[in-house]
Amino acid sequence: MATRLGLSLPQTHQYDIGRDVPDVARAAEEIGYESLWVFERALFPEPATQGLYGMPGVPWPPAYRGLAEPLVTLTLAASATRRARLGTSVLVAPLHGPFQLARALGTLDAASGGRVVAGLGTGWSLDEYAAAGVAPFEERGQVLDEVLDVCRAVWGPDPVHYEGRLTKIASAVVAPKPARPIPVLLPAFSKKSLSRLIERGDGWMPVAMGAEQLAAQWQGVRDLAAERGRTEPLESVARINLRYTAKSYDGADRAPFQGNIDQIVTDLAAHAEVGLDEYFLDFGDAPRDAGELKDLAAEVYSAARAAGV
Template sequence: MTLRLGLGLPQAGTIYDLNSDVTAAARAADELGYDSVWVLERLMRPEQPLDDMYLIPGMPWADYFRSVADPLVTLSLAAAVTERVKLGSAVLVGPLHQPFMLARALGSLDAVSGGRVIAGLGTGWSRDEYAAAGADHASRGRSLDELLDVCEAVWGEDPASYQGERTRFTPSAVGPKPAGRIPVLLAGSADRALRRLVRRADGWLPSQIDNDGLAARRARIAELAAEIGRDPATLSTTVRAFVQLSDKPVDGERRTFQGSLEQVVEDLAGAARAGADEVLLDTQLSSDGIQELIASAKALREAVTEAGL
């Protein structure tokens, strides 16, 4: 099976122009043969955060979080200038959004793009962002479950209705409907998250994971799927990879997807062996502007093709 490749769109930091650079990257991905383009979600960079970044003790929040463009606005820009690539989120922090409004926005984006949306969702980790959005951090798991319920209702046949904790609407016509079935991918690696995944989702969307960890969690997903009688082959795996290319090989210990072009291609081959169906290559944080980002995307695409992945 051929490894699919996605490209992260340049929405974070201040060196990119939201309009011209996002559209240039999206067009390049479409022309270079990438399968998808992706966005992330980050609301803010608090000066005195309640949590360390990614909940890693002592890790400060990255400076590029000072400016991260809205993910759905970014995907809309990409949709307008592309014809083929899928449009994915890795990830939308679901509980930060009012469920009905997010489900309707995703359905509309899928309709106008011709059925190209991939809804990657997670619960996030920042209590600052939950406070800013007026959302309850303690009930984030239940909120994500409700969002999934609401999406099923809004994207399904009319009349649609739902009665939940945050969302209540009587039988109604809700359109436009998605052009097709929107795949739902869920993030998270804890057992609770993986149990939700095998019950509710089409695939798994891990981030910053090495290939040994990927293989181990894929095995756990297979076990949990078997417990409920689901074929694990029906669950895709899309890995978000923060790529940092160097001119020379990195000696000694290195982070996965960091190093020379040859080393990164080796990591991609390892990811495929570990169970990845698609890898989202994100170079926006390590590139010095849009031209370098596109050049890296081209080099990676060509190297992966030459390697027969």
């Protein structure tokens, strides 16, 4: 059985969002991609007040400047497609009011016929937390837990009841309901986040940065699940951040997924051997426009399938 492949949608500044998102989504589905993905960066501090991922002195990439809002982007893609799953990798859940986020995801799932996959994380940008005004950065784990609670309540049967720190629902009808239970995927690596994944998540969402590393991480997740007595299977979907170059990258420092189509597909085949359910490709801001993104996506997909991925 072929590995499921997905594609990230065009959210970066070089695209015309209203025109290019439906166009790329439609083309990706026709090519054969089984899922479409978005991620969240709410703002781009200028001048920078914090390094990338909180690392001092590491600049934010230009691709994060002016990134389109993720759920609006997915809604545009939903209207142009019929089969592809619609995923977030990831939404920074504590930047959103829990009730409104649950409502938005539930409505999108209902409208798309049950295609939403909710990848939720806590993020790292102090500036984004300050701008969102939902809760302090220091409370991000607690807010994510409340988001998970509220989603389960709001997506469940009416009347909905919930009593939390941020959200209080005395007794209410909340509709529309999702077309089916929305899977919640979590990018977990720390001890606390891994516990949350095993106890509360439907699947794991890592970033693929080397086949051996990914295999070891996946084994660790499964071992912990067995240790904790989890019986439900965990879905596994890996993000692949491509560093595409038209010519082969022959430097000794070549990172996984850095280089031309052949090199990318070679790396993809190695990662597919790890056995995760799905891998999706993010070209970042390397394509000049939607036409080039569609061409590259088609070329990678064709070469991957020819290589047995």
